[in-house]
Amino acid sequence: MKNNKKISTKKYKVKNLLTKHHVLLVLLITSLIFFTACSKPTSNIDKPNKDSDNIQDGEDIKINDDSEKDNNDDNNKDDVIDEPEDDDTEVVETFLDENNIVTNQDSIEVVVNKERNLSDDYVPEDLVKITDVPTCLENPEINQLRKSAADALTTMFETAMDEIKIQLYARSGYRSYDTQVSLYNGYVSNHGKEAADKFSAKPGQSEHQTGLAMDITSDNVNLQLTEDFGDTEEGKWISENAYRFGFIVRYQKGKEDITGYMYEPWHVRYVGEDLAKKVYESGLTLEEYLFEE
Known part of the structure; x- marks a missing residue:
């Protein structure tokens, strides 16, 4: 029994000794690893990609102060309300008062129609008698135009004769408000209001009152005002x-629904060379060009 106990004691001492040696060995190895790891330089490859790791892990990215400042600046930029840029769209002046009376009655670009009236007392101040072009009727009033329109009409008639040897006639120019009253009432009496409104303007709505409009005709239509004038050599030239x-x-x-009147190839209106060229090239009516383009 004693021998067995001694053997057991030796085994225990050896086991205990091995355990102590094992512990020392582990501590030594751990220390070596620790110091080696601390002294090892970190290469670029070894550096973790913080952003990519966080993105892959789905974690919130930690932003340093500079980045946070830049981000705040960006946010502040987003919060800044931009001043509206100047709008280049031209504001169209309609020159119309609350009673549908045009306020630019003396302008050569005035638009007069069924919704835009001249005042009943409007008379252009620069009316002149047409003297250098052939006329159809011996009527002092209708053989007048405003000075600029009269000069342009004379030049146009002379040019037509020079270029293609055609003779144009001036049939009806300026008409006063009172004259239009008589004409309109006569048309209504003879043709009925619905028909009259298609070819005759109500008083105050006639371009003839502006002194800028002229009805033109020729011998090919017996000096009458008819749609056939548009098919004549003279009408085509005009x-x-x-x-x-x-x-x-x-x-x-084709513009009757816009102008409110039937096709009148004989009725010309002076608006000045610049605007006339623009309207002609656009293919639009005066209303469309000035107010809807």
Whole structure:
């Protein structure tokens, strides 16, 4: 029994000794690893990609102060309300008061129609008698135009004769408000109001009162005012060349729903060479060009 106990004691001492040696060995190895790791330089490859790791892990990215400042600046930029840029869209002046009376009655670009009236007492101050062009009727009033329109009409008639040897006639120019009252009432009496409104303006709504409009005719239509004038050599020349002298064919074919009047190839309106050219080239009516373009 004693021998067995001694053997057991030796085994225990050896086991205990091995355990102590094992512990010392472990501590030594751990220390070596620790110091080696601390002294090892970190290469670029070994550096963790903080952003990519966090993105892959789905973690919130930690932003340093500079980045945070930049981010705040960006946020502040987003919060800044931009001042509106100047709008280059031209504001269209309609020159119309609350009673539908135009306020630019003396302008050569004035628009007069069924919704835009001249005052009943409006008379252009610069009316002149047409003396250098052939006329159809011996009527002192209707053989007048405003000075600029009269000069342009004379030049247009002379040019038509020089270029293609055609003779144009001036049939009806300026009409006063009172004259239009008589004409309109006569048309209504003879043709009825619905029909009259298609070819005759109500008093105050006639371009003739502006002193800027002229009805033109020729021998080919017996000096009458008819749509057939548009098919004559004279009518075609007027349609294609009137703009050169500051006139436009005011009531175009196919535009009746816009102008409110039937096609009138004989009715020209002076608006000045610049505007006439623009309206002619656009193919629009005066209303469309000035107010809707």
